[in-house]
Amino acid sequence: MDEQQMWQTIDAERAATANLLASLEEDQWSTPSLCEGWTVREVAAHLSLAHRIGIGGAIVEYAKALGSFNRVVDRTARAEARRPTPELVAELRSAVGVHKTAPGQSIKNALMDVMVHTQDIALPLGIERHMPIEAAVVSAEDLWRMGFPFHARKRLAGHRLVATDADWSAGEGAEISGPIQALVMLLAGRTATIPKLTGV
Structure with missing residues (x-):
């Protein structure tokens, strides 16, 4: 796949996952995901952040987390997850067409991230989604x-x-x-x- 094809797939996956999330009942957002310690809500929040984190914000978050990548990812997802459900869906929809990776992330990382996390949401809910x-x-x-x-x-x-x-x-x-x-x-x-x- 070339870069354009990867971005097209990322956009399609983001749009489809936003549609999936929009179809969920509120109690389904509390379902434990495949990400240890996260519910569907935290995974959705994490996905909604990737295109919005700049290098300045990343530096601040790393300082708060004492340089731990895992703590940065967890803290930011949990903070974002406090937002209302419709806002999380809207943020993920707004990522479609934004061809920007998070600091330190490659386009291949971004492709993998959205596909794996979509499965993290779908599988525990008994929803079948196929990766291209x-x-x-x-x-x-x-x-x-x-x-x-x-x-x-x-x-x-x-x-x-x-x-x-x-x-x-x-x-x-x-x-x-x-x-x-x-x-x-x-x-x-x-x-x-x-x-x-x-x-x-």
Whole structure:
């Protein structure tokens, strides 16, 4: 995928996820997501922030969090999650067409982020959403290479990951195979899609 195609996919995923969120009952926003310690509301809040955080704001947040990336992500999501539900949906809708990454984030990171977090919301609610195959391949490769914060290569050392519906594989050792979407979630540290994989 080239940069334009990645942004088109990010826009489509943001729009679809905003529609999904808008369709939820208020009590569904309190459903625990696949992100440990976060409900659907915190994940939605996190997604609504990516295009709005500038370098100045990021520096301030890092100072408050004593330099911890994880604390920055958690603090900002929880603060944003206090906003009314319609505002969170509107903010995510407003991100469509804004082709700007968060400080320190690549476009591949942004693509992976929106696709994984959409699954973090949808799967616990029993809602089926499909990642675009080509974009999922880009995200799998990004997750395999990036190291922090997922450390996929370290966690999955001694295994070879093989997609059964796409031309993608990585690693060496005992084979773990399945749909590329399930592999992306495994690479991102999620366990919800393990039943769709063989060899885990």
